[in-house]
Amino acid sequence: VNLEVRRRHERLVVAALLVVTLLVFLPLADMLWMVLVHAVPAIGGAFAARAGELPHAILGTVALVTLALVVATPFGVLGGIYLAEFGRASPLGAFLRLTADLLAGAPSVALGYAGFLLLVLTFGWGFSVLAGGVALAAVVLPAILRSTEIALRRVPEPLREASRALGASETATLLRVTLPSAFSGVVTGVLLASALGLGETAPLLYTAGFSLTAPRALLRQPVGFLTYLVWHLGLAQGGRGAPGAFVAAFLLMAFLVLLSLIARRLTGRATLFAGR
Amino acid sequence: MLGAGRRRMDVVTRAITGLAAGSTFFVVLVTVVVLVAAAAPASAALAHALVRPLQATAPRLAVGVPGLLIGTLASAAIALVLATPAALGAAVMLAEYVPARLAGVASFLVEFLAGVPSVVYGLWGLVVVVPWLSRLAGGGTGTGLLASGLVLAVMVLPTLVVTVRDLLLATPVAMREGALALGSTHWEVVRRIALPWARPGIVAAVCLGFGRALGEAMVVVMVGGTSLGGMPRGLLGGFGTLAGSLVVALTDLVRAPRGVLGHTLATVAFLLLFLTVLVHVPARALVARQLRREAGGL
Numbered sequence: 001v002n003l004e005v006r007r008r009h010e011r012l013v014v015a016a017l018l019v020v021t022l023l024v025f026l027p028l029a030d031m032l033w034m035v036l037v038h039a040v041p042a043i044g045g046a047f048a049a050r051a052g053e054l055p056h057a058i059l060g061t062v063a064l065v066t067l068a069l070v071v072a073t074p075f076g077v078l079g080g081i082y083l084a085e086f087g088r089a090s091p092l093g094a095f096l097r098l099t100a101d102l103l104a105g106a107p108s109v110a111l112g113y114a115g116f117l118l119l120v121l122t123f124g125w126g127f128s129v130l131a132g133g134v135a136l137a138a139v140v141l142p143a144i145l146r147s148t149e150i151a152l153r154r155v156p157e158p159l160r161e162a163s164r165a166l167g168a169s170e171t172a173t174l175l176r177v178t179l180p181s182a183f184s185g186v187v188t189g190v191l192l193a194s195a196l197g198l199g200e201t202a203p204l205l206y207t208a209g210f211s212l213t214a215p216r217a218l219l220r221q222p223v224g225f226l227t228y229l230v231w232h233l234g235l236a237q238g239g240r241g242a243p244g245a246f247v248a249a250f251l252l253m254a255f256l257v258l259l260s261l262i263a264r265r266l267t268g269r270a271t272l273f274a275g276r
Numbered sequence: 277m278l279g280a281g282r283r284r285m286d287v288v289t290r291a292i293t294g295l296a297a298g299s300t301f302f303v304v305l306v307t308v309v310v311l312v313a314a315a316a317p318a319s320a321a322l323a324h325a326l327v328r329p330l331q332a333t334a335p336r337l338a339v340g341v342p343g344l345l346i347g348t349l350a351s352a353a354i355a356l357v358l359a360t361p362a363a364l365g366a367a368v369m370l371a372e373y374v375p376a377r378l379a380g381v382a383s384f385l386v387e388f389l390a391g392v393p394s395v396v397y398g399l400w401g402l403v404v405v406v407p408w409l410s411r412l413a414g415g416g417t418g419t420g421l422l423a424s425g426l427v428l429a430v431m432v433l434p435t436l437v438v439t440v441r442d443l444l445l446a447t448p449v450a451m452r453e454g455a456l457a458l459g460s461t462h463w464e465v466v467r468r469i470a471l472p473w474a475r476p477g478i479v480a481a482v483c484l485g486f487g488r489a490l491g492e493a494m495v496v497v498m499v500g501g502t503s504l505g506g507m508p509r510g511l512l513g514g515f516g517t518l519a520g521s522l523v524v525a526l527t528d529l530v531r532a533p534r535g536v537l538g539h540t541l542a543t544v545a546f547l548l549l550f551l552t553v554l555v556h557v558p559a560r561a562l563v564a565r566q567l568r569r570e571a572g573g574l
Contacts, residue, residue, distance in 0.1 A: 003459075010463040014373055020365030024437065025382070027430045028389050031400040038403075078296030086290050087297065100300040101560065105484065106307075106552050107491025109522045110545040114307040117314050117542070121533055138303045145300060169282040171289040199393025202493040202523055210526070230395040231494060234402055241403045249396045256391050272391060 032253075039250035042243030053224060054244060056214035058251065060129075060223040063215040064208055065197040067133025072141040073190055080148025080189070085174060088153075097149075104142035111138055112203025120207060126220035127209025135207040139200055140193035147192055151185025152178060184266040191263045192272045198255050201227040226252050308549065314542035340505025341518075344544065347421070347508045348517040348551075351496060352489035354425025359433050360482055364471075366433075367440035372466055383441065390434035398498035401427035406499055413512055419500025422511040427495050432485040439481040443474035446570060477566040483559035487552050493519035518548045 087093025
């Protein structure tokens, strides 16, 4: 086939691809637009609502995500260190990597249900910040673990070799050389985990409960959170969505932008969710 | 002495980090044990439920696993059938044809959208997609499998686009240059070199997207997937999914957590975990193959 025909063919293909790309961006842009249009005029009113559900939900989300990070970060970072430094080629490392990936892909609602049975009922914690935070920790743990592992693996091997050649132990190499060079990557993993935790709904319904109250106690006190407001108020007014739902969605997105900006400052990478 | 102390320190470091790495296995193990223990009393009832809807505390709460399973697979399948070609097209466009600056802006947007919580997609489905489908169908509620599949498709799109774009951008330059030197047009390079090279990774990304769509509860529930067990009735009829049923039954369950409903939902949650494993096994094998390729260059 001659070049002219093939060039014409390419132009047709690119035109078709352009149409497809617009079809991809259209619904996504429409979603952002919907949230903005409904949320911006309603922000003041939503904060002034007498029930105070929005400030409560913000506090609840912050409490739940903070607790989840406090629980998950030590396990995730230390575990990531093991996978990157000691279990890189071992069968045990491969197995633990597999379980981390399975956990990352497990439907969060199933984890939430198990959390309900174990934490809320068997341990008697009730719907509470503690149960929600621990369940959320299980959901975000694999993200911290794998991000830490990947960050450490990016540290060039000669750096470790140089440290060992100077007589440093494995532990000293890790603490003085490897971890400091991977620090921004590790922190990005924690930021990614907060972004994931912020957006979870189903597992929290089963552990933090479903209420509009502010977090007051760690135990036996259901707590409101932003994603619950999106669902709860979204279904209000015959499925047309109460203004508060859009404001909550807007705030979730604002948190996400904030986390992305912090990650960008740290690593120079565009956003948290690149290349996942 | 110093050497011995150091070695002991290293053993401690290995032990502590190794235990921490075991935490994911611990979580998976505890989850499975808890769900299986809770599902066990339902196993006799499950045999029954697999044949016809199980009668729980009230007729409204009849949980039918087969109907939910079909609803789950159908809505996830619709989502991926719609999202895959669209994501491929957009990814090729972003990686190959769009000017760098515009591609940067578009990529930033897509990466941000990959992190937007699923309830927000659900809200969009509820407020925009459902009324639109209702108008399009000339009446009716607009809720159903089609709405669920559409919103799930939009939800998995950003992640798919980003993944495929990164795969295309990682195509070895030497292969591209070779094809260009032989007189290929840009599209022929994409079609014959970049896409085939990225194929295992693309299939893996589609598998993972499928896993995400079938485990998504909020979107499904918000666009009308609130049945607890009936077979899906057409694209615009009532339906339910495994993940969705766990949210739908929430309030009834809290009232009587140890009843038949609780046991059945534990079975449902276990089945969901099992489906995830099924989806992840081929995906992991393909990712491993892609990584070997990337390491090998060609």
